[in-house]
Amino acid sequence: MTEAKRPRVPREKAQEIILNAAEELFYQEGIHAVSVDAIVERAGMNKMSVYRQFSSKTDLILAYMTRKQDVFWQEWEESIAKHPNRPREQLIQFFADLAERATNEQFRGCCFINVAVEFPDPVHPVRELVCSHQKRIRNAFLDRTTALGTANPCELAYTLILLMEGTYADSQTYGTDSAAIRMVPAIVEKVLDQALHN
Numbered sequence: 001m002t003e004a005k006r007p008r009v010p011r012e013k014a015q016e017i018i019l020n021a022a023e024e025l026f027y028q029e030g031i032h033a034v035s036v037d038a039i040v041e042r043a044g045m046n047k048m049s050v051y052r053q054f055s056s057k058t059d060l061i062l063a064y065m066t067r068k069q070d071v072f073w074q075e076w077e078e079s080i081a082k083h084p085n086r087p088r089e090q091l092i093q094f095f096a097d098l099a100e101r102a103t104n105e106q107f108r109g110c111c112f113i114n115v116a117v118e119f120p121d122p123v124h125p126v127r128e129l130v131c132s133h134q135k136r137i138r139n140a141f142l143d144r145t146t147a148l149g150t151a152n153p154c155e156l157a158y159t160l161i162l163l164m165e166g167t168y169a170d171s172q173t174y175g176t177d178s179a180a181i182r183m184v185p186a187i188v189e190k191v192l193d194q195a196l197h198n
Helices: 009-030 036-043 045-051 055-081 088-101 112-120 125-148 153-173 178-195
Strands: none
Touching: 009 036, 009 045, 009 055, 009 112, 036 045, 036 055, 055 112, 055 125, 088 125, 088 153, 088 178, 112 125, 112 153, 112 178, 125 153, 125 178, 153 178
């Protein structure tokens, strides 16, 4: 008796399975360290199925990064929404939520910074996506620091971005139980209050 033919997975479901597998591997191990074969194995699908959904590994990376963008902005909006029309509290909340995520054992830092290190060519599509995302972050912080009414909103925005990126780096250098990460919301509060009183 012959083995029953495996039912074909619908296109959208196949994309989700492959992307889920790629996301897990890319985030935990890095882009270049993960082969298409490893993604195929994790997804439980054949290589032809992967290339049927994504024409190249670069396309798969871009889809992964786009998903990560969506996650970042969802987290940003959730933090901001907790304190409507109160930019000081919104920014403190964002860093409190970031500190909570950064102390999770599965946290591997900022995937955009991680990917930027792996793709130094400024005209590579992946690097261009990272730069576009970082510019959007800069604008989002600048919008909140401008709403705060400080004397130098641009300087404050960059200060906060550096604190955010420092949190990412600290989690990977010293571990997710870092005392410095737990102190970040209080540090941000002091930075904001100093900016408001200058």
